[in-house]
Amino acid sequence: MAGYPEFQVYEVFVQSTQLSPHTWVGSIDAGSPEDALILARETFLRREKAVSIWVVPADQIHGTDYEDPDFFAQETDKAYRLTSGYTADNARRWRKYKRELLDIEKDFVKD
Amino acid sequence: MSEERLAEFMARIERGEKIEATDWMPDDYRLAAIRFIQMHALSEVMGAFPEKEWVPKAPTLARKMSLMAKVQDEVGHGQLLLRVAEDLARPLGKGREELIQELLEGKSKFHNVFHMPAPTWADCGVIGWLVDGAAVISQAALLQSSYGPYARILQRVCAEEGFHIQHGESICLALAEGTPSQRKMLQDALNRWWEALLLFFGPPETDGQNAQVLLKYRFRTKTNEQLRQKYLTKYVPRIWSLGLTLPDPELRYDEKQGRWIYTAPDWSKLKAIARNEGPLSQYRLALRRNSYETTRWVREALTGKAVVA
Numbered sequence: 001m002a003g004y005p006e007f008q009v010y011e012v013f014v015q016s017t018q019l020s021p022h023t024w025v026g027s028i029d030a031g032s033p034e035d036a037l038i039l040a041r042e043t044f045l046r047r048e049k050a051v052s053i054w055v056v057p058a059d060q061i062h063g064t065d066y067e068d069p070d071f072f073a074q075e076t077d078k079a080y081r082l083t084s085g086y087t088a089d090n091a092r093r094w095r096k097y098k099r100e101l102l103d104i105e106k107d108f109v110k111d
Numbered sequence: 112m113s114e115e116r117l118a119e120f121m122a123r124i125e126r127g128e129k130i131e132a133t134d135w136m137p138d139d140y141r142l143a144a145i146r147f148i149q150m151h152a153l154s155e156v157m158g159a160f161p162e163k164e165w166v167p168k169a170p171t172l173a174r175k176m177s178l179m180a181k182v183q184d185e186v187g188h189g190q191l192l193l194r195v196a197e198d199l200a201r202p203l204g205k206g207r208e209e210l211i212q213e214l215l216e217g218k219s220k221f222h223n224v225f226h227m228p229a230p231t232w233a234d235c236g237v238i239g240w241l242v243d244g245a246a247v248i249s250q251a252a253l254l255q256s257s258y259g260p261y262a263r264i265l266q267r268v269c270a271e272e273g274f275h276i277q278h279g280e281s282i283c284l285a286l287a288e289g290t291p292s293q294r295k296m297l298q299d300a301l302n303r304w305w306e307a308l309l310l311f312f313g314p315p316e317t318d319g320q321n322a323q324v325l326l327k328y329r330f331r332t333k334t335n336e337q338l339r340q341k342y343l344t345k346y347v348p349r350i351w352s353l354g355l356t357l358p359d360p361e362l363r364y365d366e367k368q369g370r371w372i373y374t375a376p377d378w379s380k381l382k383a384i385a386r387n388e389g390p391l392s393q394y395r396l397a398l399r400r401n402s403y404e405t406t407r408w409v410r411e412a413l414t415g416k417a418v419v420a
Contacts, residue, residue: 006414007207009194026264027194029207031413043187044267046180066131 009058010036012043014050022054030055124329129259132198143324144258145199146219147331152192153214154222159185160395161229162238170232177278181239184271191268195260215400217387223380224307226389233286233293233300239279241304241346245311247272248342257329287353301350302358309376310384312339343371 007029013022025044030036036055045053064071079085083104091101102108117137123130130136136144159182166182169175197207213219224242229235250269256262286297313322313335325331333341344364350357361374383389387396 007410009197026191026267028190029194029197031415035413043190046183046187066129067134 010055012040013054015052148196156189157221165235233296236282243275
C-alpha cells in the first residue's frame with residue numbers, strides 16, 4: 001500500500017549570501033512547496049548560513065541528457081575566448097617594457 | 112537485456128563515467144545499488160537510537176546539545192539517502208514507504224553496530240569515535256562510486272561525519288584523561304565494542320553475491336578487508352597511545368606482510384544480526400515501528416489526507 005503518494009520530490013537550491021548564486025544541494029520529499037521550504041532548511045541548513053532557499057518540483061526541471069554528450073561537444077580550440085589564450089604572450093611582450101601582466105583579481109577586483 | 116547494451120554500460124563504468132538515476136542500467140546493478148543504499152539509509156535512521164538513549168542522560172548541557180545535533184544529523188542523512196534509494200526503486204514501483212516497511216518487516220538490514228547495547232556514557236563516546244570512524248572509512252571510499260547521485264550526496268554526509276568524529280573523540284579523550292573510574296568505563300566500553308567494530312566491515316573475502324556485483328560495477332571500489340585494514344591503521348595506534356588496550360592478544364601490525372593481524376571475530380554473529388537476532392535487534396525495531404506508527408498522522412497531515420470535515 002502506498003502510504004503517502006501525494007508527497008513529491010522537490011529539488012533544493014540554497015543561496016548563502018545575496019551576492020552568491022543559488023546552488024543545488026539535494027532533494028527532499030514534501031507534501032507542499034511550503035513544507036518543502038521548511039524541510040529543506042532542516043535538512044540542509046542545520047549549520048550553514050543562508051539568505052534564501054528555492055524548492056522546485058523535480059518534474060518541472062528540464063535538463064539535458066547525460067547520454068547525449070554531443071550536446072556539449074567543443075569541436076574547436078577555445079583558446080581565443082580564454083584569458084589563458086593571451087596571458088603568456090602578453091606577459092612576454094610586457095617584460096620588454098619592464099611591466100607586469102595585469103591580473104583581473106589582483107589588479108582590478110581586489111586592488 | 113541485450114548483450115550490446117550491457118557491454119556499453121560496462122564500457123561506461125570502465126571509462127569511469129557516473130551512472131545517473133534515469134540512465135539505463137542492468138537489473139543486477141539497480142538491485143544491488145538499492146539494497147546497499149537502502150541499508151545505508153536505514154542504518155543512519157536506526158543509528159540514532161543507541162545515541163538518542165543518551166540525550167536525556169548526557170553528563171552536561173554542552174554534551175547534550177552536541178549529542179542532539181549528532182542525532183539530528185543521522186536522521187537527516189537517512190532522509191538524504193532514502194531520497195537517493197527512492198529514485199532507483201521507482202521503476203520497481205517502490206517508494207519511501209515501501210523502503211521503510213521492508214526494514215520494519217525484517218526484509219531489509221541495518222548495520223550490525225546498531226543492534227548493540229550502549230549501557231554507559233563511554234559507549235556513547237565509543238560510538239561517536241570508533242563507529243563513526245568506521246563509517247567514514249567506508250563512506251569516504253564511496254565518494255568515487257559509479258552511482259553519481261550517491262557519490263554526490265555522500266559529500267555532505269562525509270562532511271557532517273567529520274563533526275561526529277570530533278564529537279566522539281572529545282567525549283573519549285575527556286574520559287581517557289579523567290578519573291580512574293572514567294578510564295575504566297572507557298576501557299570496558301572498548302572491550303564491549305571491539306568485536307562489533309571488526310564485524311562492521313564484513314567478512315574478509317567480501318563473499319556476498321551483492322558485494323561482488325557492487326565491486327564489478329565499481330559501485331564500491333574497496334573490499335571489506337581493505338577498508339578494515341585502513342581502519343586498523345588509523346585507529347589502533349590512537350587507542351594504544353591513550354594507554355587503552357584492545358581485547359585481542361594477537362592484534363599487531365605485521366611489517367613483512369604489510370597488514371594488521373587480528374583474531375577473526377565470530378562471523379556467525381553477523382549472520383545472526385542480519386536475521387535481526389542481535390542483542391537489541393527486536394527492541395530497536397520495536398522502537399522504530401512505534402515511532403513510525405505514532406507519527407503517521409503527521410505524514411498524513413502533511414499530504415492533506417487527514418483533513419476532517
